[in-house]
Amino acid sequence: MKPLLKTSGLGIQFGGLKAVDEFNFEIGEGQLFGLIGPNGAGKTTIFNLLTGVYKPTSGKILLDGVSLNKKSPTQITQMGIARTFQNIRLFKEMSVIDNVKVGLHHSHEYSLLSSILHLPSYFKGEEKMDQKARELLSVFGLEEFADVKASNLPYGKQRQLEIARALATSPKLLLLDEPAAGMNPTETAELMETIALIRKKFDISILLIEHDMKLVMGICEKICVLNFGTVLAFGSPDEIRNNPEVVAAYLGSEE
Numbered sequence: 274m275k276p277l278l279k280t281s282g283l284g285i286q287f288g289g290l291k292a293v294d295e296f297n298f299e300i301g302e303g304q305l306f307g308l309i310g311p312n313g314a315g316k317t318t319i320f321n322l323l324t325g326v327y328k329p330t331s332g333k334i335l336l337d338g339v340s341l342n343k344k345s346p347t348q349i350t351q352m353g354i355a356r357t358f359q360n361i362r363l364f365k366e367m368s369v370i371d372n373v374k375v376g377l378h379h380s381h382e383y384s385l386l387s388s389i390l391h392l393p394s395y396f397k398g399e400e401k402m403d404q405k406a407r408e409l410l411s412v413f414g415l416e417e418f419a420d421v422k423a424s425n426l427p428y429g430k431q432r433q434l435e436i437a438r439a440l441a442t443s444p445k446l447l448l449l450d451e452p453a454a455g456m457n458p459t460e461t462a463e464l465m466e467t468i469a470l471i472r473k474k475f476d477i478s479i480l481l482i483e484h485d486m487k488l489v490m491g492i493c494e495k496i497c498v499l500n501f502g503t504v505l506a507f508g509s510p511d512e513i514r515n516n517p518e519v520v521a522a523y524l525g526s527e528e
């Protein structure tokens with residue numbers, strides 16, 4: 274399988290703390306990977322490195338063979354990596370559909386001038402964007418909420434809207450940071466199905482940080498376990514489940 278994203282010797286240090294060290298990782302096209310580990314293991318820091326929020330102290334990140342090391346977060350989004358956050362970061366005062374349009378905006382097809390002058394190409398662009406946004410909302414069963422203020426959506430739906438907005442940037446790789454955090458079991462089960470569905474429908478790779486073991490083990494093909502910023506284990510859900518080091522470091526404390 275062709276690697277989509279590859280990191281080698283990736284690391285970052287905050288003062289004396291090596292938050293991530295020698296992180297070597299590869300995710301292929303269309304793969305669904307889980308990234309797990311105890312609190313403070315470095316999972317979110319890896320997302321921040323992959324999306325250009327943090328610059329690595331060492332190592333390389335390649336997307337489709339192109340280095341991301343010196344790219345800005347905006348450039349990285351345009352190159353094909355989108356993410357969601359541990360804490361919901363929607364534009365709460367905006368409507369559901371406008372939140373998705375923000376994601377679509379970077380690929381709008383009309384110029385700034387046509388937008389200021391309200392030329393026909395602007396309206397065409399707007400119409401297309403509206404249609405695309407509604408299509409994305411329908412994947413999550415959110416189309417009936419299109420005009421509702423984002424903050425008025427139930428919590429589980431807000432998390433789904435975040436994923437819809439990330440998908441609007443047409444990513445090749447989607448990074449989901451604890452998408453089921455704070456969800457009840459029904460919402461979590463629904464989310465599992467949705468994540469599996471969007472991987473197929475949009476033909477993208479997904480890297481998922483998740484504390485809910487059932488969710489990770491149920492949908493991911495491969496799992497990478499981090500501990501103290503380094504990879505403790507890497508393998509299929511079964512291999513991870515039966516790895517004594519993992520059980521001691523992580524699963525043991527969860528069960």
Ligand SMILES: Nc1ncnc2c1ncn2[C@@H]1O[C@H](COP(=O)(O)OP(=O)(O)OP(=O)(O)O)[C@@H](O)[C@H]1O
Pocket residue numbers: 287290292310311312313314315316317318319
């Ligand atoms: N900007 C920063 N400055 C200093 N230390 C940081 C910074 N960002 C992260 N760290 C430290 O790096 C380590 C890894 O943090 P990170 O948030 O990546 O862990 P995590 O695995 O995502 O944890 P959790 O499951 O609790 O979200 C922690 O010790 C954290 O305090």
